[in-house]
Amino acid sequence: MRFVETPLAGAFVVEPQRSEDLRGYFQxxxxxxxxxxxGLTATLEYTAVSYNARVGTLRxxxxxxxxxxxxxxxxCLTGAVYDVIIDLNPTSPTFxxxxxxxxxxxxxxALFVPEGFAHGFQTLTDATRTIYHISAPWVPEAxxxxxxxxxxxxxxxxxxxxxxxSDRDRAWPDYETV
Numbered sequence: 001m002r003f004v005e006t007p008l009a010g011a012f013v014v015e016p017q018r019s020e021d022l023r024g025y026f027q028x029x030x031x032x033x034x035x036x037x038x039g040l041t042a043t044l045e046y047t048a049v050s051y052n053a054r055v056g057t058l059r060x061x062x063x064x065x066x067x068x069x070x071x072x073x074x075x076c077l078t079g080a081v082y083d084v085i086i087d088l089n090p091t092s093p094t095f096x097x098x099x100x101x102x103x104x105x106x107x108x109x110a111l112f113v114p115e116g117f118a119h120g121f122q123t124l125t126d127a128t129r130t131i132y133h134i135s136a137p138w139v140p141e142a143x144x145x146x147x148x149x150x151x152x153x154x155x156x157x158x159x160x161x162x163x164x165x166s167d168r169d170r171a172w173p174d175y176e177t178v
Contacts, residue, residue, distance in 0.1 A: 001034045003112070006101075008087045008094045010114035012038070013101055014073065018108065027108055029075060030133050040112060041071045043135040049077070052128045056160035060120015060169060061086060061146050068142035069115035071135040079128030080104035081121040082158050086146065088175075089116035096175070098153050103130070118146050120169075122157055145172035152176060 002015040016027040035042040050059065061084065064070050074083060084100040102124065103109050113119045121130065148157070148165070152175055 001028065001031055003038050006099045008085065008097055008099045008117075009089075009092045010040070011085055011087075011099060011117065012040075012112040014075075014110040014112055016108040016110070029110070029131065030073065035073075035112075041115065041135050043071075044133055045070075045136050046134055046138075048132045048134065050130050050132070052079075052123045052130075052164075053126065054162070054164050055123050055126050056162050057123040057128075057164040058120065058148055058157070058169065059166075060084065061118040061148055061172070062120060063088060063116070063118040063144055063146075064136065064139060064142040065144050068136060068139045071115055072113040072119060073110050073133040074103065074113060074119070074121075075108065075110035075131055076103040076105055077129040077131055078105050079123065079125035080106075081123050081128055081130060083111050083121040084119070084155055084157075085111065085113050086118040086153055086155075087116070088118055088146075089114075092116070096153070098155050100155065120148060122160070122163075124158060145169065146175045147172045150174045
């Protein structure tokens with residue numbers, strides 16, 4: 001795994017190292033040792049998969065507040081997504097800044113999301129599957145989010161004809177009111 005720093009403190013794009021031959025390839029999705037070598041949280045509480053049938057599906061922007069913060073390593077197993085994170089750590093030098101990157105099944109890139117960051121994505125193709133390796137249990141009472149189109153972040157989401165979202169994600173407040 002190759003860790004490429006993003007403009008946000010503690011967040012990395014993770015590029016896979018693949019072993020390829022005539023059958024295809026093999027790559028690790030999770031390596032405690034390699035994550036710890038970067039000085040990052042390498043605890044793994046659970047792994048989850050989301051399936052999204054339609055292009056333009058937007059999930060997020062989600063986070064868990066203290067003391068239930070979580071790190072995530074997110075990658076796309078089929079299709080492609082535009083993955084976005086926002087630094088919500090008030091003591092961070094990149095507080096309130098966002099970063100977006102395309103994750104897809106072809107490149108196998110992943111995004112390491114630090115504690116205290118909101119996370120979400122928009123699908124770029126039909127039939128996407130994303131996998132999340134998560135460091136802490138999901139605590140419904142600590143689950144929070146910010147609105148995907150909050151003007152204070154001004155995220156440049158990909159254009160879409162039909163954005164598909166849950167009612168819950170549409171109802172998240174602007175960050176100023178959280």
